[in-house]
Amino acid sequence: MSTEIAHLRRRLVEFTIQCTTHLELPPIVKYSALSLFFDRFRPSVVRFLQKKKKAEHWLLQPLTESNLQLFVLVSIWISCKMHCSRGLSVQSLKSLGDKMITEQLFTVRDFMEAVMKFEIGTLNIAYTLLDDLFIHFKEVAKVGELLNFEACMDMMDLLYEKEETSVLYHSSTSLAASILVS
Template sequence: MVLSSSSQRLNTVEFLIQSAQHLQVSPIVKYSAFSFFADRFFPSLPPFIERANSLNWLLKPVTESTLQLFVLISLWISSKIHDSKPLSVANLKSLADKSINEQHFTNRNFLEAEVLFMQVLNFEIGTANIAFSFLQELWIQIRGVAKVGELINFEACMEIMDLLYEKEETSFLYRSPHSLAASILVVSYVMTVPKQKWEFPVLAWGKKVNLVKFVTSCKEEDIIKMVTEILKYVLEPS
């Protein structure tokens, strides 16, 4: 059964979150995999299929099970880049056997899917320009210049990132990783740091110190727009 595009995306993003937790991968592996799969592979797949002269059996048709396999491939590639001891095919196959019910994938299928995944990405697997890397760097910088930085909840930052990936409407935010990272930090600051502990706002209203501007080159108006957009979805009723 082939699902609608929106349903496919939501289900596979949730599967990625669950798989990353089950495999106990580091945050950089998880969010690099998000970048590979949600930002690049998933939107690139329809045009890849359209221009392909012949299709691999994994894409005839594109099923939920196949997409779940590609999610695991994204985690595998990310782990190879970032881990000294990357995930093995055995790790991934064991999880697939437990989690993917409609299709059984062999070790050979994983290798075949990896090649196909790389083809869809046009073999571009750089991870330097992802929002999580900028977020982590910015968080460290702010902790170095302000005591309140110690109070910013980095776990909350990652939960916000997960939520934004789950919302297809917010996928465009990841096209501006620097601004998105700064905006997520602001949202976490506003939502998790008690107001009585605020030393000064992370964004300047009036003539107050602008902490984000101090540690980044992001334009304040861009951050304010993005923070407003993020809060709209973070505070959206379930």
């Protein structure tokens, strides 16, 4: 992976973490959003661009960091819808985008198009699996009392920042188990 792509990835991970922190969202939303964007959406865009086809939608033509930040916000919005009893409104998402994305302003319609035109799906999210494993391990093993869930989340953050989640692990279950063991 080129250093430019690695640097962009790091900035997008940081952007995701900053946005979820700013919104005071629970960790499940952060990790779901990271999974949606980096494990589902971004790889499909990369494959599309490798085919050297012209993007069909203006949000991908040209593909800029601010456009990718829009899709990060959409991933946060979807994650919040899945995991929070009180989801984010599109207007609050747009307000956050206005504060956090400095190169370009997006309209509410842009956010809605990003949601409707691009399928960002999720099945198993490593955070959920890690949480389940953590709880089970604490129940069945005495050494489970020594586990620190915050340390597990810190490891997951580092793996996302370094892109090790998609390079080393093709399964969310193995990623969660590896983090817990570490």
